Amino acid sequence: MTSTPSGPARTEYAPFAHLTVPNAALYRQVMGTFLTAKERFAVHLRPEDVHAALPPEHRPADLDAVVKALDSLVDWGNLRADPDTSRVTAVEDFYRKRFIYQLTQAGEAAEQALSVYDEALGRRGALQAVALHDIVTQLRALLIITAEQEEGRADAAKAHLALSTLTSRFEALAENARAFMGSLQRTIDLHDVDVELFLAYKDRLIQYLERFIQDLITLGGRIALLIGELEDQGRVGVLLRLAASREAADGAPDEAESAEARAYERWVARWSGLAAWFVSADGRDSQARLLRGRALGAIPQLLAVVRQLNERRAGRSDRSADFRTLARWFAEAPDDAARHRLWRVAFGLYPARHLTVDADTLDRRTARPVAAATPWAEAEPLRISPQLRRTGSYERRGKARRVQDRSEQRRRLAEIATKQAEEITTARARLATDGTTRLSALGELDPLAFGLFLQLLGDALATWRPGMTTTVATSNDGTMEIRLTALADGTTAEIRTPGGTFRGPDHTVEITDLTRTGWIRVADSPTAEEG
Numbered sequence: 271m272t273s274t275p276s277g278p279a280r281t282e283y284a285p286f287a288h289l290t291v292p293n294a295a296l297y298r299q300v301m302g303t304f305l306t307a308k309e310r311f312a313v314h315l316r317p318e319d320v321h322a323a324l325p326p327e328h329r330p331a332d333l334d335a336v337v338k339a340l341d342s343l344v345d346w347g348n349l350r351a352d353p354d355t356s357r358v359t360a361v362e363d364f365y366r367k368r369f370i371y372q373l374t375q376a377g378e379a380a381e382q383a384l385s386v387y388d389e390a391l392g393r394r395g396a397l398q399a400v401a402l403h404d405i406v407t408q409l410r411a412l413l414i415i416t417a418e419q420e421e422g423r424a425d426a427a428k429a430h431l432a433l434s435t436l437t438s439r440f441e442a443l444a445e446n447a448r449a450f451m452g453s454l455q456r457t458i459d460l461h462d463v464d465v466e467l468f469l470a471y472k473d474r475l476i477q478y479l480e481r482f483i484q485d486l487i488t489l490g491g492r493i494a495l496l497i498g499e500l501e502d503q504g505r506v507g508v509l510l511r512l513a514a515s516r517e518a519a520d521g522a523p524d525e526a527e528s529a530e531a532r533a534y535e536r537w538v539a540r541w542s543g544l545a546a547w548f549v550s551a552d553g554r555d556s557q558a559r560l561l562r563g564r565a566l567g568a569i570p571q572l573l574a575v576v577r578q579l580n581e582r583r584a585g586r587s588d589r590s591a592d593f594r595t596l597a598r599w600f601a602e603a604p605d606d607a608a609r610h611r612l613w614r615v616a617f618g619l620y621p622a623r624h625l626t627v628d629a630d631t632l633d634r635r636t637a638r639p640v641a642a643a644t645p646w647a648e649a650e651p652l653r654i655s656p657q658l659r660r661t662g663s664y665e666r667r668g669k670a671r672r673v674q675d676r677s678e679q680r681r682r683l684a685e686i687a688t689k690q691a692e693e694i695t696t697a698r699a700r701l702a703t704d705g706t707t708r709l710s711a712l713g714e715l716d717p718l719a720f721g722l723f724l725q726l727l728g729d730a731l732a733t734w735r736p737g738m739t740t741t742v743a744t745s746n747d748g749t750m751e752i753r754l755t756a757l758a759d760g761t762t763a764e765i766r767t768p769g770g771t772f773r774g775p776d777h778t779v780e781i782t783d784l785t786r787t788g789w790i791r792v793a794d795s796p797t798a799e800e801g
Contacts, residue, residue: 285380287346293339299328301348301381312369316354330422340371348377399485401443406489407497416505419512423687430510437540444547447561458571470574472750479565484563488733490558491744493548495784501545510537625799693786697722698750702783706753709763709777720767722750726781730754744784753780 288297303323307315321329321336330336343349351369371383411432457475500506514533536645547557603609640649697719701712715723728764729743730752741756755778763776 284346285348285374287375287385288343291342296328296335296339297332297343298384299324300343301377304349304371305378305381308378310374314352314372316370320371342367344371347374348380350374368681378775399482399489401439401446402485402493403491404439405436405443405493406496408432408439409493409500410510412436412500412505413496416500416503416509419505419508426512426516428514429509433509433513433537433540435545440544440547444543444557446502451561451564455566458568458575469576469579472572476569476572483562483565484732486558486562487729487746488743490548490562491746491748494556494748495744497549499543502721506541510534510541511536601797659747660729693718696721698783701726701750701781702786703779703781706755706778706780708757709765709774711777712763712765712779714766717768720765720772721767726750726752727754749782749783751782753782755779 288294288301291297303320306323307319315323315336317333317340320340321333324330324336340349340351343432344351348363349371350373351371354368354370412429414461415429415432454475482762500509511534512532514537517533518530534621544791546554550556550559596612599612600609603612634650638650644770700715700719701723713721726743729745730741731754733741733743738756740753742751742753744751757776757778761776763774765772
């Protein structure tokens with residue numbers, strides 16, 4: 271009779287044993303051939319099939335090496351061996367050791383886990399500006415659905431589909447952003463990065479970051495406003511319950527109520543994650559704001575890395591090059607005594623002496639100066655404090671200082687903050703237009719209102735693209751919205767300020783104070799543009 275190859279007792283994680291043994295690369299390639307064969311609906315493979323399917327650089331010259339690898343994988347539980355009786359033509363062939371191999375369930379699960387690991391390890395991610403547009407679209411769809419619900423025409427299917435699409439796009443955005451920033455940091459640190467390739471694509475990477483930051487500023491504030499509008503009107507809970515009820519509709523009758531409750535909890539958690547990603551609250555910055563700050567900080571870091579690499583190419587000395595040279599000198603030193611001399615010369619870490627220099631010591635040195643070349647053994651000794659000798663510290667201890675009352679300073683800061691808030695409110699009211707007007711009609715602006723106007727104008731122009739005639743932008747704090755439209759008449763606008771006159775092409779403009787329209791919750795989320 272014939273039996274399958276036997277080996278050591280298998281454990282629960284034995285299918286991963288081939289990763290830590292010699293010839294691990296060959297084992298991975300052999301398992302890869304079985305996965306490829308399964309995709310082609312081939313269940314069994316013979317040793318010669320595996321040998322022929324291996325890449326040339328991993329293919330052993332001898333078929334016996336492949337047979338040994340297959341037998342080892344059988345021992346670990348990755349493969350199963352069955353007697354190959356299809357080619358038996360004589361009694362001698364029946365007793366000869368011939369097997370056909372196929373994947374076991376444990377072996378396939380191990381390869382799937384390794385595929386996920388390899389994919390996560392090589393993933394670079396992306397900053398998805400398109401996902402921001404999709405999130406805006408789905409939030410607006412939810413507003414329409416809630417309006418239909420108030421009219422008694424609510425559709426659970428529409429609510430469930432819109433929420434599913436919204437959370438799917440948001441999760442993809444968040445996951446890709448995390449992966450991209452992780453790979454970006456590895457690029458900045460030059461870990462596993464080809465320097466030539468990095469220098470070749472650095473400009474495109476920086477432009478990519480700048481475009482995403484502009485989109486995040488523009489669309490992040492819009493998303494925060496839409497989330498605030500849904501939450502202000504108490505519509506979110508209704509939407510989440512509609513989605514939960516539809517999701518639990520296919521459950522067993524005796525578990526329908528509990529299934530709906532669990533589904534509702536999941537939807538609440540998803541919505542909370544979405545809101546926290548775009549809206550700051552309770553002194554916590556939103557993830558969108560943190561991402562924007564991290565992306566902004568990455569640009570000067572990338573430029574610093576480029577400058578450092580260019581300096582190395584130009585032959586300029588830098589600390590890392592100095593340490594590499596010093597390490598080579600240590601390796602080339604003939605003995606330990608030479609290495610100790612090199613250490614003392616390079617770092618100057620001589621034996622330390624606990625000395626104290628006070629006013630009396632300085633006075634004596636001034637009266638009787640000692641040349642710098644005088645050996646310590648021949649110079650006058652320095653007097654060491656008995657307290658230093660006894661306790662190791664020269665600090666004179668005493669009672670702690672009284673706690674200073676800073677209530678007056680805090681009151682003054684509160685007054686300044688209140689005054690600044692009032693001035694900003696006045697400036698917003700001054701800039702807000704009643705409908706559409708021309709820039710030239712804004713008239714004279716005080717310095718604070720003019721500064722706020724320049725910020726709004728800059729946000730609008732940052733979103734301007736070739737061929738556009740109209741753009742809409744939201745301020746960084748989400749309190750104002752500007753709609754700017756170009757004019758074809760070639761007129762010039764002039765805005766007078768105490769510091770001079772601002773001139774430029776005239777446009778039609780509509781500036782809306784969102785704090786007065788109720789589109790933003792000033793008390794609950796003072797920075798609700800994107801966090």
